[in-house]
Amino acid sequence: MLNLVYPFVGMTFRIFNCWTILLTMFVILMLLIINKNPKKTVGAPPGPKGYPVLGVLPYLMKFPERKMAEWSSQHGSIIMVKIGLTDVVVLGSSSAAHAAFVKNTHLSDRPQDGLEIFAGGKGLLFINASDFHTEQRRFCLSALREFGMGKKTLEPKILDCAAMLCDHIISVCGNYDSTGPIQIEELVYITMSSVISHLVFGHDTLQENDDLRRLLLRTVEPNKFNALAGVLMFIPSLKNIPPFSITTSRAVQFREGLHHHIRIEIDRHRASRDPNQPRDLIDNVITFLCSKSRRKNVGSFTEEQLVPLVRDLFMAGTDTSSTTITWAILFLASFPDVQGRIHEEIDTIIEYNQRPSISFEDKMPYVRAVLQETFRLRPPLPLSVPHVAHCNTSLMGYRIPKGAIILTNTWGIQNNPKLWPEPEKFKPERHIDEFGKFIKSPDVIPFNIGTRHCLGQQLAKMELFITLTSLCQRFRFTLPLGETPDLTGESTFILRPFPFHVIATKRH
Numbered sequence: 200m201l202n203l204v205y206p207f208v209g210m211t212f213r214i215f216n217c218w219t220i221l222l223t224m225f226v227i228l229m230l231l232i233i234n235k236n237p238k239k240t241v242g243a244p245p246g247p248k249g250y251p252v253l254g255v256l257p258y259l260m261k262f263p264e265r266k267m268a269e270w271s272s273q274h275g276s277i278i279m280v281k282i283g284l285t286d287v288v289v290l291g292s293s294s295a296a297h298a299a300f301v302k303n304t305h306l307s308d309r310p311q312d313g314l315e316i317f318a319g320g321k322g323l324l325f326i327n328a329s330d331f332h333t334e335q336r337r338f339c340l341s342a343l344r345e346f347g348m349g350k351k352t353l354e355p356k357i358l359d360c361a362a363m364l365c366d367h368i369i370s371v372c373g374n375y376d377s378t379g380p381i382q383i384e385e386l387v388y389i390t391m392s393s394v395i396s397h398l399v400f401g402h403d404t405l406q407e408n409d410d411l412r413r414l415l416l417r418t419v420e421p422n423k424f425n426a427l428a429g430v431l432m433f434i435p436s437l438k439n440i441p442p443f444s445i446t447t448s449r450a451v452q453f454r455e456g457l458h459h460h461i462r463i464e465i466d467r468h469r470a471s472r473d474p475n476q477p478r479d480l481i482d483n484v485i486t487f488l489c490s491k492s493r494r495k496n497v498g499s500f501t502e503e504q505l506v507p508l509v510r511d512l513f514m515a516g517t518d519t520s521s522t523t524i525t526w527a528i529l530f531l532a533s534f535p536d537v538q539g540r541i542h543e544e545i546d547t548i549i550e551y552n553q554r555p556s557i558s559f560e561d562k563m564p565y566v567r568a569v570l571q572e573t574f575r576l577r578p579p580l581p582l583s584v585p586h587v588a589h590c591n592t593s594l595m596g597y598r599i600p601k602g603a604i605i606l607t608n609t610w611g612i613q614n615n616p617k618l619w620p621e622p623e624k625f626k627p628e629r630h631i632d633e634f635g636k637f638i639k640s641p642d643v644i645p646f647n648i649g650t651r652h653c654l655g656q657q658l659a660k661m662e663l664f665i666t667l668t669s670l671c672q673r674f675r676f677t678l679p680l681g682e683t684p685d686l687t688g689e690s691t692f693i694l695r696p697f698p699f700h701v702i703a704t705k706r707h
């Protein structure tokens with residue numbers, strides 16, 4: 200779903216050439232109207248010069264993260280480029296990310312303009328850093344802990360969701376031992392969304408609500424208007440001019456549709472809740488609101504905040520995890536020896552009729568290595584989520600101007616040949632030491648680091664471990680004879696595989 204946010208310009212250029220021409224014309228036109236001469240900040244990080252007006256936009260047609268990694272290897276781990284009129288800083292090492300997001304506290308705002316889905320300054324994912332953000336984040340974390348992360352309560356739910364996915368695959372098998380070629384992404388997506396659904400709604404909304412499912416699944420498909428949203432992030436002044444106005448109105452439509460469904464859920468919760476026994480995050484917030492309003496101090500939590508908050512948890516938590524599992528399945532099917540080792544480890548640690556558990560994690564270094572290698576090679580958010588500089592500030596000796604967009608080049612860091620020999624190879628063994636122990640790498644940062652790092656990291660890791668283990672315990676994945684799927688994928692905002700077929704065969 201994050202696809203709607205700023206799928207990078209690439210797709211637009213590749214698929215819709217006429218849009219390219221239109222786009223260029225509009226950008227030039229707008230710039231003539233605005234007639235601002237972009238000034239170069241003295242002492243700013245180095246970087247390649249782009250074209251006048253467009254900056255480096257034309258170089259970012261396909262896999263912007265790869266192009267940016269190339270620039271980082273030439274100019275250093277902090278570079279700055281212009282995309283349209285916007286200064287964009289790209290962080291090319293984990294120490295640069297550390298300097299920016301742990302040591303410096305001024306680089307944690309978010310872009311506000313041009314992201315219609317997140318408009319209104321509410322929610323969590325796309326609000327500026329502030330006391331409001333800190334309070335919301337803290338609240339969500341404690342709610343997540345209460346209903347899942349850290350504690351054991353969510354594990355059975357995740358196991359149920361994983362079992363549901365396995366049962367579904369078995370039902371596809373029918374009377375046979377294997378499924379035949381199937382596309383598995385949508386099944387995985389629904390499973391992953393169902394975990395978050397339980398957490399916030401207390402039940403599986405997507406399974407039960409056809410309208411909502413259709414609304415959400417529609418956004419997973421690439422779409423030319425969504426792709427144009429990428430440009431809007433850097434040049435927001437175009438948002439009311441065709442064809443960008445179409446993107447804007449579609450985003451508004453999507454947001455309103457989603458908000459509508461969430462409001463219905465909230466009303467149902469109000470009617471059926473027991474103040475002493477909150478069932479999920481929504482109950483928790485309502486209880487909190489009621490107790491606060493009695494004290495005439497509502498704090499940062501209001502009804503208008505609850506809807507976008509739920510929206511953001513949902514949007515941030517579903518696509519990322521489901522894309523990761525989809526990549527893992529594709530890699531396992533493509534590399535049978537890796538899959539053999541994962542089966543061996545699972546069969547050694549877990550009885551065939553026993554359910555997996557996160558408590559087995561320490562005994563299963565190979566599963567963890569496969570997940571870390573999947574994250575390394577194909578991070579779901581190759582350029583993380585953009586940050587914005589709150590004020591003029593300095594970073595590792597360079598000046599960063601107020602308003603600059605800061606991107607962590609997660610893919611670039613994780614595929615840097617200086618850190619990773621043969622970075623393009625899928626080799627889980629690189630994450631296992633000589634004693635057979637898993638090595639947690641500080642240079643694999645799919646969740647980013649610092650004050651705005653992924654709030655759902657723990658939950659996501661638990662989901663991924665349990666889902667992958669459950670799938671591999673019960674199935675062997677293979678590619679249909681003669682099919683060699685593309686392992687590079689398509690990089691929009693999310694780096695996802697192109698649709699592919701796998702065959703799942705029962706193991707027991």
Ligand code: HEM
Pocket residue numbers: 323324325336395511512515516517519520523579580583584585586645646647648650651652653654655656658659
């Ligand atoms: C494979 C799974 C996931 C990946 C790779 C991932 C990655 C990320 C990244 C890169 C960010 C931006 C960090 C930054 O700006 O510095 C982020 C933010 C966030 N993620 Fe995740 N995420 C995943 C799963 C989840 C899940 C399951 C949830 C649900 C609870 C979640 C909730 C959030 C939220 C709320 C934010 C915004 C935090 C903020 O702006 O303060 N994510 N995630």
Ligand SMILES: *[C@@H]1O[C@H](CO)[C@@H](O)[C@H](O)[C@H]1NC(C)=O
Pocket residue numbers: 240241591600601
């Ligand atoms: C930020 O720095 C620029 C020069 O790089 C200067 O023109 C501007 O006034 C500064 N802004 C603030 C708010 O200090």
Ligand SMILES: *[C@@H]1O[C@H](CO)[C@@H](O)[C@H](O)[C@H]1NC(C)=O
Pocket residue numbers: 308309311320327587588589590602
């Ligand atoms: C967020 O911060 C930026 C500066 O970093 C500012 O320009 C913008 O107006 C702020 N947005 C909101 C909604 O506070």
